[in-house]
Amino acid sequence: MGQTSTRRKRLDPTQTGRDALQLEKGLQKLIVGQDESIEQIVNVYQTYLAGMTSPGRPIGNFLFLGPTGTGKTRVVEATAETLLGDPRGVIKIDCAEFQHSHEIAKLIGSPPGYLGHRETHPLLSQETLNQYHTDKLKVSFVLFDEIEKASDALWNLLLGILDKASLTLGDNRRVDFSKAMIFMTSNLGATEMETLMNPGFGFARRPQVSANGSLGDRIKSAGVNAARRKFTPEFMNRIDKVVVFKPLGQEQLRRILQLELSRVQERIFAGTPFLFQLSDAAREFLLTEGTDEKYGARHLKRAIERSLVYPMANLIATKQVRAGDLVAVDLDASAERMTFDRIDEGLPVYTMFRAAGVEAPEEENARAASIDSLKLRTA
Numbered sequence: 452m453g454q455t456s457t458r459r460k461r462l463d464p465t466q467t468g469r470d471a472l473q474l475e476k477g478l479q480k481l482i483v484g485q486d487e488s489i490e491q492i493v494n495v496y497q498t499y500l501a502g503m504t505s506p507g508r509p510i511g512n513f514l515f516l517g518p519t520g521t522g523k524t525r526v527v528e529a530t531a532e533t534l535l536g537d538p539r540g541v542i543k544i545d546c547a548e549f550q551h552s553h554e555i556a557k558l559i560g561s562p563p564g565y566l567g568h569r570e571t572h573p574l575l576s577q578e579t580l581n582q583y584h585t586d587k588l589k590v591s592f593v594l595f596d597e598i599e600k601a602s603d604a605l606w607n608l609l610l611g612i613l614d615k616a617s618l619t620l621g622d623n624r625r626v627d628f629s630k631a632m633i634f635m636t637s638n639l640g641a642t643e644m645e646t647l648m649n650p651g652f653g654f655a656r657r658p659q660v661s662a663n664g665s666l667g668d669r670i671k672s673a674g675v676n677a678a679r680r681k682f683t684p685e686f687m688n689r690i691d692k693v694v695v696f697k698p699l700g701q702e703q704l705r706r707i708l709q710l711e712l713s714r715v716q717e718r719i720f721a722g723t724p725f726l727f728q729l730s731d732a733a734r735e736f737l738l739t740e741g742t743d744e745k746y747g748a749r750h751l752k753r754a755i756e757r758s759l760v761y762p763m764a765n766l767i768a769t770k771q772v773r774a775g776d777l778v779a780v781d782l783d784a785s786a787e788r789m790t791f792d793r794i795d796e797g798l799p800v801y802t803m804f805r806a807a808g809v810e811a812p813e814e815e816n817a818r819a820a821s822i823d824s825l826k827l828r829t830a
Contacts, residue, residue: 467493467497468497468500468501470496470497470500471493471496471497471500473533474492474493474496474530474533474534475489475493477529477532477533477534478492478493478526478529478530478533481525481529481532481533481710482522482525482526482529483522483699483703483706483707483710484521484522484697484699484700484703484706484707485521485522485526485694485696485697487694487695488515488522488526488694488696489526491513491692491694492511492513492526492530492632495510495511495513495632495691495692496510496511496534496632498510498511499511499590507615507616507629508613508614508615508616508629509612509613509616509628509629509631509632509633510590510629510630510631510632511632511633511691511692512613512633512635512689512690512691512692513632513633513634513635513690513691513692513693513694514598514635514636514637514678514690514692514693514694515527515634515635515636515637515694515696516636516637516638516639516640516674516675516677516678516693516694516695516696517638517640517641517644517674517695517696517697517698518638518641518644518645518696518698518747519638519641519746519747519749520699520742520746520747520748520749520750521696521697521698521699521747521748522696522699522747522748523636523696524594524596524636527541527592527594527634527636528541530592530632531583531592534588534590535583535585535588535592537583540583540592541592541593541594542574542575542579542580542583542591542592542593542594543594543596544558544574544575544593544594544595544596545596545597546595546596546597546598546599546600546601546605547596547597547600549600549601549602549604549605550600550601550602551602552602552603552604554602555602555604555605555608556621557573557574558573558574558575558605558608559573559575559608559618559619559620559621560572560573560576560620560621560622573620573621575593575618575620575626576620576624576626577624577626577627580593580626580627580628580631589630590630590631590632591628591630591631591632592631592632592634593628593631593632593633593634594634594635594636595609595633595634595635595636596636597636597637597638598635598636598637599637599638599639599681606682606683606686609635609686610685610686610689612628612633613633613686613689613690614689616628616629616631635690637678637681639674639677639678639681640673640674640675640676640677640678640695641674643673643674643677644670644673644674644695644697644698645698647666647669647670647673667697670695670697670698671695673695674693674695675693675695678693698747699742699747699748701738704738704742704747704748704751705734705738707748707751708734708737708738708741708751711751711752711755712729712755713807713808715727715755715759715760716807718760719763720803720807722767723767723772723773723774724774724775724800724803725772725773725774725775725776725777725778725798725803726776726777726778726798726803726806726807727759727763727777727778727779727780728777728778728779728780729759729780729781730779730780730781730782732781732782732784733780733781733782733789735782736758736782736787736789737751737754737755737758737759738751740754740757740758741753741754741755758788758789759780759789762789762791763778763791766778766791771793772791772793773796775796775797775798775799775803776793776795776796776798777793777794777795777796777798778791778792778793778794779791779792779793779794
């Protein structure tokens, strides 16, 4: 007994492995305000890494519910971006294109004997599923977007995929989904969630939703109950994780805006490297133009492209902005458009790196680096 007690050691099952921790940190940098989705994806990924995934099933089956513009699709893209290095490494099926049963042929191909069946290339072939695999990671990310719009025929196909990780194509070839994460998104329950958030008081005065608060629980229940009304019990029973995305508050939208502006700055460094700085008025203008109660942050990228990226592209093309410039971006309220002023020029490379929050090379090297060499490093 004495020897047994000295060898006994309390273990900590809450710890996260190195690879899963890297995924968690990567998602936290890219996703704002949806911590539950990050937690569930990381848990499933760590289960896969440990070899504990249920045999004969996909790595994980996720149903993401919530209002539009809350980041459901973005979370899937961010997962692919973190693990594969490419946000486009997602096989996306727009379920609005499969509202009729005959359209399923586009997914699985036509059976032999049908005219032109050899020219029909199924969207869910094994080759398509494996196209983003890397030497390090052989995992596929499959997204069924707006699943509630699909026909019953697509739901029946999904039952086999979610339960047996298998799909039979029109020519009887089998597709293996055992190395796939299956994501489904839906706006079911969004109206009830918006009502709970009391939008009548105005978007800027929305209450902040706590995941542990009673309001957060009621919002989650609204989404789950809407899904149960829409989908059959056998369909819901095949889903491993149901995550309800909360409507975003103003603080979260500002953080998303900063993430998107950082992405624009990275794009600039890959071309004609210069810095831009937005005034508070310009930021508020982008938030007003790109976000609202109904669509959340869905149109934020579009507002940034229209009001910021396109005008700066014109400035670059007409050589009004040169490498090393510092451009101040403000708002002309009377004209409801951005203004651009060069307030400095010839900035050293290391200064631009630091000001943009980009990890800089050794300072000694950066001081000696030319603008041309910066282009080469960031291209």
